[in-house]
Structures are given as C-alpha cells and as structure tokens.
Amino acid sequence: MPTPMRLSDCKPRLSTRRILEMNLGFLGLQFSFGLQQGNMAPIYSYLGASEASLPLLQLAGPITGLVVQPLIGAWSDRTDSRWGRRTPYFLVGALLCAIGLFLMPLSGSILMAVSVLWILDAGNNITMEPYRAYVSDRLNPDQHQFGFLTQSAFTGLAQMLAFLSPSLLVWAGMNQDWVDAHNIPYTARIAFMVGAVLSFATIVYSIVRVPELPLTPDERARIAATPKGLGAALAEIGAAIRDMPVAMRKLALMSLFQWYAMAAYWAYVIYAIGRSVYGTDAPTSSGFHSAVLTNGEMAAWYNGVAFVAAFALVPIARRIGAASLHAACLVLAGIGMLWLPHVTEKAMLFVPAIGIGIGWASIMGNPYAILAGSIPAERTGVYMGIFNMMIVIPMLLLAATLPFFYEPLLGGDPRNVLTLCGILMFCAAAAVFWVRQTNAEGLPVGATLHK
Numbered sequence: 119m120p121t122p123m124r125l126s127d128c129k130p131r132l133s134t135r136r137i138l139e140m141n142l143g144f145l146g147l148q149f150s151f152g153l154q155q156g157n158m159a160p161i162y163s164y165l166g167a168s169e170a171s172l173p174l175l176q177l178a179g180p181i182t183g184l185v186v187q188p189l190i191g192a193w194s195d196r197t198d199s200r201w202g203r204r205t206p207y208f209l210v211g212a213l214l215c216a217i218g219l220f221l222m223p224l225s226g227s228i229l230m231a232v233s234v235l236w237i238l239d240a241g242n243n244i245t246m247e248p249y250r251a252y253v254s255d256r257l258n259p260d261q262h263q264f265g266f267l268t269q270s271a272f273t274g275l276a277q278m279l280a281f282l283s284p285s286l287l288v289w290a291g292m293n294q295d296w297v298d299a300h301n302i303p304y305t306a307r308i309a310f311m312v313g314a315v316l317s318f319a320t321i322v323y324s325i326v327r328v329p330e331l332p333l334t335p336d337e338r339a340r341i342a343a344t345p346k347g348l349g350a351a352l353a354e355i356g357a358a359i360r361d362m363p364v365a366m367r368k369l370a371l372m373s374l375f376q377w378y379a380m381a382a383y384w385a386y387v388i389y390a391i392g393r394s395v396y397g398t399d400a401p402t403s404s405g406f407h408s409a410v411l412t413n414g415e416m417a418a419w420y421n422g423v424a425f426v427a428a429f430a431l432v433p434i435a436r437r438i439g440a441a442s443l444h445a446a447c448l449v450l451a452g453i454g455m456l457w458l459p460h461v462t463e464k465a466m467l468f469v470p471a472i473g474i475g476i477g478w479a480s481i482m483g484n485p486y487a488i489l490a491g492s493i494p495a496e497r498t499g500v501y502m503g504i505f506n507m508m509i510v511i512p513m514l515l516l517a518a519t520l521p522f523f524y525e526p527l528l529g530g531d532p533r534n535v536l537t538l539c540g541i542l543m544f545c546a547a548a549a550v551f552w553v554r555q556t557n558a559e560g561l562p563v564g565a566t567l568h569k
Contacts, residue, residue, distance in 0.1 A: 129256065129257065129258050129331065131258060131261065132256070132257060132261065132328070134264075136327075136328055137257070137261070137264060137265055137268055138268060139323075139324060139327040139328050140252070140253070140256060140265075140324050140327070140328035141253070141265070141268045141269050141272050141324065142272065142320050142323055142324045142327075143208070143212075143245075143249065143320045143321035143322075143323065143324035143325070144249060144269045144272040144273065144276070144320075144324075145272040145275060145276040145316075145320050146212075146276070146313075146316045146317035146318065146319065146320030146321055147212075147215070147242065147245055147246065147249065147276075147317060147320075147321065148272060148273040148276035148277055148280075149276040149277070149279060149280045149313050149316050149317060150215050150219055150238070150242055150280075150313055150317045151242065151273075151276075151277065151280075152276055152277035152278075152279070152280025152281055152417075152421070153219065153280045153283075153309060153310055153313050154179070154235075154238070154239075155277070155280075155281075155384045155417070156280060156281045156284075156410070156413065156414050156417060157284075157306050157309070157310070157410075158176060158231075158235065159172050159176070159384075159385055159386075159388060159389075160306075160388060160401065160406075160410050161222070161223075161225065161231055161302060161306065162175050162176075162228060162231060163401035163406075164297075164300065164301035164302050164401060164402070165225065165227060165228045165231060165300060165301070165302075166228065167228055169386075169389060169399075169524070169530070169532065170520075170521045170524045170525065170530075171521065172385050172386075173381075173382075173385055173516050173517035173520050173521060174517050174521060175228065175231075175232060176235070176385065176513075176517070177514070177517050178232065178235040178236040178238075178239045179235075179239045179242075179510070179513065180381075180510035180511070180513035180514045180517070181510070181514065182236065182239040182240045182242075182243045183239070183243050183246075183506050183507070183509065183510035183513075184506075184507055184510045184511065184514065186240060186243040186244055186247075187243050187246065187247040187502075187503040187506040187507070187510075188247075188355045188500060188503035188504050188506070188507060189348075189351050189352075189355070189503070190207055190243070190244055190247050190248060190503060191247045191248075191251065191355075191500040191501070191502055191503025191504070192350075192351040192352075192354045192355055192358075192500040192503065193207075193351055194207055194247070194248045194251060195251075195354075195500055196341055196344050196346060196350075196351075196354075197341070198333060198337075198338055198341045198342070202325075202329065202330035203248075203255070203330060203333070204248035204249070204251060204252045204255070204330060205325050205329075205330060207244055207245065207247075207248040208245055208248060208249065208252075208321050208324075208325055209321075209322070209325075210241075210244055211240075211241045211242065211243070211244030211245030211246075211248075211321075212241065212245055212317060212318045212321040212322070213241070213318065214237055214238070214240055214241025214244065215238060215241030215242050215245065215314075215317050215318070216241070216314040216315070216317055216318040217237060217238075217241070217314075218234055218235070218237040218238025218239075218240075218241055219238060219310045219311070219313045219314035219317065220310070220311055220314040221234045221237070222234050222235070222238060222310050223302055223306050223307035223309075223310045223311070224307070225300065225302070226299075226300050227300075243506075245321065246506070247502050247503045247506060249269075250266075250269075250486065250502040251502050252330065253265040253266060253269065254502070255330065255331065256328070256330065256331060263432065263435060263436075263440070263483075264432060266483045266484075266486040267428045267429065267431060267432050267435075267479075267483040267484075268428070269482065269483065269486075270424065270428040270479050270480075270482035270483030271424075271425050271428035271429055271479075272425075273421070273424065273428075273478075273482045274421040274422065274423070274424030274425030274426075274427075274428060274475070274478070274479060274482075275421070275422075275425045276421075277417065277418075277421040277424075278417075278418040278419075278421035278422045278424075278425065279418070280309070280313065281413070281414040281415070281416075281417035281418040281421065282414055282415060282418035283305075283308075283309040283312065283414075284303070284305035284306060284309050284410070284411055284414055285411045285414050285415050285418075287305045287308055287309070288305060288411060292304065292305055294404070294407045294408070294411060295404055295407055301401075301402055303407065303410075354500055355500060355503075355504065358500045358501060358504060359504060362501075362504070366501065366504075366505065368552055369485060369505070369508060370508050371549045371552065372485070372546050372549040372550050372552075373485070373505075373508035373509060373512065373546075374508070374511070374512050374515075374546075374549075375512075375542045375543070375545040375546035375549060376448060376481060376512075376542070376543065376546035377508075377509050377510075377512035377513060378512040378513070378515060378516055378542055379452075379455070379538075379539040379540075379542035379543050379546065380478075380481070380539075381512065381513040381516045382516055382520065382535050382536075382538065382539050382542075383455060383474075383535075383536060383539045385516075385535075386532035386535040386536065387413055387458070387532075387536065388406075388409050388410055388413045389409075389532035390458065390459055390532040390533045390535070390536050391409045391412055391413055391416075391467070392405065392406050392409035393531070393532065393533060394459060394460075394461060394462055394533060395409065395412065395461070395462060395463070395464055395467070396408055396409050396412075412464055412467065416467045416468060416471050417471075419468050419471050419475070420471040420472065420474045420475030420478060421475060421478070422475070423471070423472055423475025423476060423479070424475045424476070424478045424479035424482070425479075427475060427476045427479040427480075428479040428482070428483055431443060431447075431479060431480060431483065431484070435484060440484040440485075441484075441550050441551070442550075443480065443484060444480045444481075444484040444485065444547075444550050445547040445548075445550035445551060446547075447476050447477045447479070447480035447481075447484075448477055448480070448481075448543050448544075448546050448547035448550065449543070449544065449547045450472075450473035450474075450476045450477055451473055451474050451476065451477025451478065451481075451543045452473075452477075452539075452540040452541070452542075452543030452544045452547065453470070453473050453540065454470035454471060454472065454473030454474040454477070454540075455470070455474065455536050455537075455539040455540035455543060456536075456537060456540030456541075457469075457470035457473075457540075458470050458471075458536050459533035459534070459536045459537055477543065485505075486505075520535075
C-alpha cells in the first residue's frame, strides 16, 4: 500500500526573492513593535507615570502574548478555510494592529494609552504566531534557517526605520519640542500613523504574493477529524506542553534570561541615556526629548546592524551550529549593555550598540531555527505559540519583580538596570550550552541544521 503524501513532501523550493516577499509582512509587523519599544515608555511618562511603574503599565504585551499566541497557534493548526490556515489570522491581526497604532498617539490619559496598547498587542500577537508557522509550513527544512533569519533581517530593518522615524521628521524641520495638550510630541503621532498603514499593507502584500500551499486530502481529513473550539484548543496546548521536545524544554532557561534582559533594556535605556548623556530625569524637559530621539537613532543603528548581521550569520551558523553562534552573539550583546551606562557622549553610544545589534539578530533567528528542527510539523502552530510563552513569561516576571527592587537594590537609577541586563545576557549565553547538548531525537541540536 503506498505511503500517503504529506504536505511536506510537495513543497516547492522557493527562490530568495520569494522568501523575501513572503517575509515582507514581518517588516510591517516589526515596525509596529519598534514604535512600541521606542515610544511607549516616554508616552506613559508624558502622561504622568513614574519610572518604577513602567513594567506594570506595559503588561499588555506579555499577557496578550501568553494567552493569544498559544490559542491562535492551536486554532490555526486546525483551520481549513477558503483563505488558508494562517491567512485569516494575518488579516484580523493586521487590522487590529493598524487601529491600535492610529489611536495610540491620540491618548489623553494613562488609562487610554493602556487600553489602546491592549488592542495593539492583541493584533500583533494574533499575527506573529501564524507568521512564524507560515515559514515552517511553506519552506522545506533545509530552507528554514534562511527563512527565519530573513525574518530576523526584516526585524532589524523595520525597527531601524521605526526608531529613526521621529528623528527623520526632526531633520526634515519639525520641532522636537512641539507637543500636544498631553505632552505627546507630534513626531510620535506621525510615526505611529505611518506605521498603521505600513503594517497592514505589507502583510497583505506578502500573503498575496506568496499564498499558503493548499492542504492535501490527508491534511484536510486530519483537520476535519480534530475537535474544534476553545476547550479543544486548551486541551491541545496542554498536551503539547506535556509532549514538548527536550530541545524546546531546554530553550526555556535561555529564554528566561535573554528576554528579561531585553524587556528591561527597552523599558529603561531612554532614561539611562537621559541621565548619562543629557543630565536629566524630567520627562517634560527638552533634554529628555533629546534622549528619546538619541535612543531612536542608536536603536536604528543597532537594528541596521541586525539587518546586515542576520544574513552574515547564515553561513556561520551552518559551520558551527546555531547554538554556539547564538551563545557568542549573546555575549556581545551583554558587553554592549554593560558598556552603555558609562557612555557620556552621544557619538560613543553607537559603539556598544553594535554588540546589541548582533545579539538582537541572533535572538530573532537562531532560536527559531533550533526549534523548527525539533517539533512535529502537524503541531507547528501550537509549539510556536508555546515558545512565545517562553518570551512573555520573563516579561511578566519583570513587571512582577523590578518595581519592588528598582529603588532598594538599583538605587532608582536606570543605568543600573542596564548593568543587570548585561549580566543576564551572559547567563543566557551560558544556558545555550545546556540547550545545545541534545534535541528531541538525542542528537546535538546543531546537527539538525546540517540536514
């Protein structure tokens, strides 16, 4: 009796151009994340929030990621519609993301900003997980690494543009101190509205240019026989966690350190620059506006580095394995974070940012390449969603812990937060060597990347 054809057996190889086109939507999605990283903390400060409360006010991202991504992953694995498995989620998420971006700079209170952030993060998370699964669905295993590192490259490019956009407006003649009645600069308003258009347009372009592969009769039969609904999705998430491959379990410790560090860095780097370079901690001062723009320029630089590094890392990963490469990149990021608090001149900020950019390129690509080689194809969506839980749980821990030791242990100084971030990046690098020991089949993890 012939073996039934699997979906993975009939995937056509995609050209480099097609892989770039299928991931272009990631540019719009990550432009949105870049705007959040560069502007949400200042927006909260403009509206009157204290520094210690910033992690709590930004809980929308980790909580929606914790809840939404695994559910969307389980549902998208079981979806069989005329538009495809993942496409309906792309479109709904992109629409919510665009609405959130449009409304955010119009916030008149902390409550409104928090509420809009929940909409924005829900849209981002509804789109993010299916996009990760889409790459795994659409590409052959030997193209997974290039596919995920292409997403990493677009992440770098998109966030570079997002962080740089307010400075571009200032360079074009806008006054950096021109603010609305709620102290929110008009540069932020224009940048967010550009992001609303870009995020929706690029995602639609990607799914039109590189549509999902049609499901085989076997795949359709499997999906038809699978229970539907919220209860079934929750049961699937629980079963997937119980059956989680060994390599994926080992990634959890690494994720704990690296994402706690990244979330803390994004929340406090502007405040550290404000003190070390501009000598201010007042959110309504011109010096603080300069710190926001400087961080945008620095972040644009390190995301530009990430864009280039993502492509340069591909042959290196093939030679030494994704795990060893990732550990080295995390060490460079840690060095950059330890260095930054001691920089007092704007121009010198861009040197340690190189290490952060190389680390960021690896964070957005190599762990997913490791993961894709260790999870079953029929559970790609749910496992990508569960892997996102390993990203958002550290962010929740940040919100639950840092407000309590920000003053007593860190002296209320954001520069000390960056020092902590550097130490945690070294811990993440050490944890990678535990991850790389074996995958689900008992083989070295790096070996999966040579198949």
